[in-house]
Amino acid sequence: MHDHRHDHMNSSSDRIGRVFFLNVAFTVIEFVGGWLTNSTAIMADAVHDLGxxxxxxxxxxxSKLSGKRADSMFSYGYHRFSLLGALINGFVLIAGSLWVLSEAVPRLSDPQSPNALGMLGLAILGVGVNGYAAYKLSRGKTLNERVLNWHLLEDVLGWLAVLVVSVTLLFVDWPILDPLLSIVFTLFILVNVIRVIVTTGSLLMQATPDKALYADVIGVFLETxxxxxxxxxHLWSLDGERHVMTAxxxxxxxxxxxxxRSIKADLNNRLSKFxxxxxxxxxxxxxEECRDESQD
Known part of the structure; x- marks a missing residue:
């Protein structure tokens, strides 16, 4: 029988792999471009992209590890490793956002004028490359891909800010726009990533992934x-997509x-939708005395 779950994990890993090599190549371009344009904003973004x-x-x-099949050590498989990746990446993104804020806030009182034309060229390339990478990961459903997508979305928004600033600086001398837009976009991403981290942490602590789902399952049981x-x-999730239930x-x-046997067949049919x-x-x-009664 063809294993569609294994294909799903492979496709997820392939998407992340392509985005990784694309991001590394563009990070090198950013460092060179930041040096050539004398733009501290681009150089800061290059450091952020390196992270x-x-x-x-x-x-x-x-992600590749999470696709391994179950064994005697991890009897449910390795799916939860993708949650670990999502959590680590979330904290890295928070650290990077705080670093960007620490660089941008002081520039409000001492803005610097970079090479606007060079910034414009890099901004167009940055929006295109990061936009394409974000689009590729947007088709993924795992929490790991969702957090990585916020990484890339942050980069897209950051390059849009650079694009707007570079066009503006070609006509007027308002360098303060650069740190202002960086702060706004960074705060936006920060709030959303914190939400994802809270969800990921809850799943790692084996919280119920969906209260409505839990209530629906109870309803199915009591109607049988x-x-x-x-x-x-008990209802918990291995990776945000694959749920486990015992009762x-x-x-x-x-x-x-x-x-x-009739009850089991009925339950199998009615629970299949979940x-x-x-x-x-x-x-x-x-x-019959429940042997687990003392465990609650």
């Missing part, structure tokens, strides 16, 4: 014939093998 390249390279490595109660219902269902009466990667459901008779 992005390291983050994307780490994400690529962890012969099910009187659902307890020890104990107490029956309203002692029923035979045929009825139990696309859980793993499910474990235990049926308990009315007079």
């Amino acid at each position: 992005d390249s390291l983050s994307i390279g780490l994400a690529w490595l962890l 014939e012969h099910v009187a109660q659902a307890h020890h219902v 104990h269902l107490q029956l309203d009466e002692c029923i035979g093998y045929v009825e139990q 696309n859980f990667i793993h499910t474990t459901i235990e049926l308990e008779f009315p007079d």
